[in-house]
Amino acid sequence: MSATVLFGSPLSPFVDKVQRALKLKKIEYELVGPKGPSDIKRWNSQTRKMPVLELNGERVIDSSFILDRLERDFPEPPLLSRNPATRASQRLLEDWSDEGLYWYLMALRWSEKNASASAKQISADAPALLRPLLARFLTRQLGGMTRAQGMGRLPADVVLKQLGERLDDLVVLLSDRPYFFGDQLSRADLSVGGMLHTGLSGPTPEFNQLLSERPALARHLERVREATKR
Ligand SMILES: N[C@@H](CCC(=O)N[C@@H](CS)C(=O)NCC(=O)O)C(=O)O
Incomplete structure (x- = not known):
């Protein structure tokens, strides 16, 4: 290892x-x-x-x-701006993405319509015999967590509308810069990029639609992917 x-x-x-x-x-x-x-x-x-x-x-x-x-x-390259105000904005966006945006995506994933595809995707690598059992367990556990958090109790169309509005906010925050709050990629971009990237992974086609309607955000994800590939 x-x-x-x-x-x-x-x-x-x-x-x-x-x-x-x-x-x-x-x-x-x-x-x-x-x-x-x-x-x-x-x-x-x-x-x-x-x-x-x-x-x-x-x-x-x-x-x-x-x-x-x-x-x-491993300080190079740094994942935060040297400017204190920019750094604070980057940290706050990372935190909102991890603790807020994540739950919109979880609510979409574990909505009645998408739960079965989500469970299938996550259990795909398990031995064939165990897959249905694991899928049921994951639906109960992860769907239950999303309802316990609160977002999972909202109707799916409300979640979708709210998520679209938050993505619009991200487009405004990004403005005409390549990355959030600056020209250098920061941990805010890694967190938002991670959410967008995994949101596109299959079981939530509504998310693909939301992102395709916001090309500035889709281009941001492409920049993050390009900067972080080997
Ligand atoms: N604040 C944590 C959140 C990690 C997290 O929620 N991970 C999820 C996967 S997306 C997990 O492990 N869930 C399994 C569970 O809660 O049982 C971080 O940034 O690492």
């Missing part, structure tokens, strides 16, 4: 965010995906969430803590 191991599924926007930070900083790593829900608990008994990054034998949880750690150990 290499010195740097990222534990998590590439279907998670938070794992995507960390992968892009690792690529930007040119850090070699190995990605290890979960074979079942118990893997996530084993990797991270504190919050029981992915991603987890193992760096020189030490495990760091939470995508934002992981990015803090990468910034400390």
